[in-house]
Amino acid sequence: MKAWQRQGVGxxxxxxxxxxxxxxxxKQLLVRVKAVSLNFRDKAIVDGVYLxxxxxxxxxPVSDASGEVVKVGSEVTKFKKGDRVTSHMFTKWKDGTPNKDDGAHALGGPKNGGLAEYMLLNEDATVMTPATLTDEEASTLPIxxxxxxxxxxEYGKIKAGDTVLVQGTGGVSVYAVQIASALGAKVIATSSSNEKLERVKALGAKEVINYAETPDWEKEVLKITEGKGVNHILEVVGGQSINRSIEALALQGHIYIIGFLESMMAEVNVFSLLAKQAHIQGINVGHRRAxxxxxxxxxxxxxxxxxxTVYSFDEALDAYKHLYKGAFGKIVIKVSE
Structure with a gap:
C-alpha cells in the first residue's frame, strides 16, 4: 500500500x-481509509515539539481518519466488513480517567495513523461513522x-443559556461555535478578520470581536455580558492569553486549555484566578464513551x-503547508474513493 511516513523532524x-x-x-479491523483531517497536533508532531x-x-502520521472496514479479526464482535467507521486517537482510553501511557498508544504518532491507503484500528478504539456525514466530514470529528x-x-456540563467565548476560526474554534450554539448557548467569537467573523456569525455566533481592532478583547467581553463575564472559554492561544481569559470569565466559570498557539508557558495572575474562583481544565481530547x-x-x-479545503492523497504536503498557514475550519485529505 501507499503511505506517508514520518521519518524525522520537519x-x-x-x-x-x-x-x-x-x-x-x-481484536483489530483493517480499514480502507477514505479521508483524514489535519490538526494542530499533526503540525506539532512534524515540528518535533509534541512528545x-x-x-x-x-x-x-495523522490520527483522524474515516473509512470502510474490509477485514475483521477473529475476535471482533462490534464491527463487520462494510461498516463505515471513524478512528479514536487514544486507543486505550475507553472511559473514566485517562491512563498514564495514553500518549504512547495514540494513533498518528507514535502508532501508525491514517495517512495511508489502509490502517489498523483496535475494535475498542473505533466508532461508527454518523450516517448523516460523508467520510470527508466524519474525518474531522475525532479531535x-x-x-x-x-x-x-463532559467537563463543563453546558446548559442552554450559558455564554461561551471562542478564540479564532481554526478547526476546533469553528466547531465550538457550532456545537455550543446547537446546545443553546450564546457564543461570542474573536478573530482578527472581519470577513471570518461574518462567517462565524452565520454559523451561530451572537457577538463577535475583532481583536486586532479591539486588543483588550476581555474588556469587550465584560461589556457585552454586562459585567458578568462568560461561563465557558475555549482557550486555544495559550501563553499570556490565559490571563485575559480569566478576566473575561464569569464567577466560577470554566476555562478549557486546549492549545498553545502563542506559547506553552504562561505566568498566571493567581489573585485574579482566586477572585473568579475559576475552573481551569487541561484538555487532551477524551475517552471513547464520550x-x-x-x-x-x-x-x-x-x-x-x-x-x-480537500486535498488529494498525493497533495498531502500541500495540505500540511496549508495547516501551517491556518484555515477556516478543517483541512481534509481524501485518500480514496
Missing amino acids: LENLKLVDLPTPEPGP PHLMTQPFV AAFTVWFSLV FEDMIRAFDELDIRPVID
Missing part, C-alpha cells in the same frame, strides 16, 4: 513510501469536534462540518 522528512498492507490481529521522546521511529464536546459537555455519545448527538443536532 516536513521534508514526511515521505511517500510503499509499505506492506497490514493484517488485523484478533518528541515517543516519536523516535518512522510511523504513518476538533470531540475536543469541544468533551470540554463543554466520543460515541457525541456521534449519536451529531445525528440529531444537524451540524455540518466546515471544511476549508
Whole structure:
C-alpha cells in the first residue's frame, strides 16, 4: 500500500513510501481509509515539539481518519466488513480517567495513523461513522469536534443559556461555535478578520470581536455580558492569553486549555484566578464513551462540518503547508474513493 511516513523532524522528512498492507490481529479491523483531517497536533508532531521522546521511529502520521472496514479479526464482535467507521486517537482510553501511557498508544504518532491507503484500528478504539456525514466530514470529528464536546459537555456540563467565548476560526474554534450554539448557548467569537467573523456569525455566533481592532478583547467581553463575564472559554492561544481569559470569565466559570498557539508557558495572575474562583481544565481530547455519545448527538443536532479545503492523497504536503498557514475550519485529505 501507499503511505506517508514520518521519518524525522520537519516536513521534508514526511515521505511517500510503499509499505506492506497490514493484517488485523484478533481484536483489530483493517480499514480502507477514505479521508483524514489535519490538526494542530499533526503540525506539532512534524515540528518535533509534541512528545518528541515517543516519536523516535518512522510511523504513518495523522490520527483522524474515516473509512470502510474490509477485514475483521477473529475476535471482533462490534464491527463487520462494510461498516463505515471513524478512528479514536487514544486507543486505550475507553472511559473514566485517562491512563498514564495514553500518549504512547495514540494513533498518528507514535502508532501508525491514517495517512495511508489502509490502517489498523483496535475494535475498542473505533466508532461508527454518523450516517448523516460523508467520510470527508466524519474525518474531522475525532479531535476538533470531540475536543469541544468533551470540554463543554463532559467537563463543563453546558446548559442552554450559558455564554461561551471562542478564540479564532481554526478547526476546533469553528466547531465550538457550532456545537455550543446547537446546545443553546450564546457564543461570542474573536478573530482578527472581519470577513471570518461574518462567517462565524452565520454559523451561530451572537457577538463577535475583532481583536486586532479591539486588543483588550476581555474588556469587550465584560461589556457585552454586562459585567458578568462568560461561563465557558475555549482557550486555544495559550501563553499570556490565559490571563485575559480569566478576566473575561464569569464567577466560577470554566476555562478549557486546549492549545498553545502563542506559547506553552504562561505566568498566571493567581489573585485574579482566586477572585473568579475559576475552573481551569487541561484538555487532551477524551475517552471513547464520550466520543460515541457525541456521534449519536451529531445525528440529531444537524451540524455540518466546515471544511476549508480537500486535498488529494498525493497533495498531502500541500495540505500540511496549508495547516501551517491556518484555515477556516478543517483541512481534509481524501485518500480514496
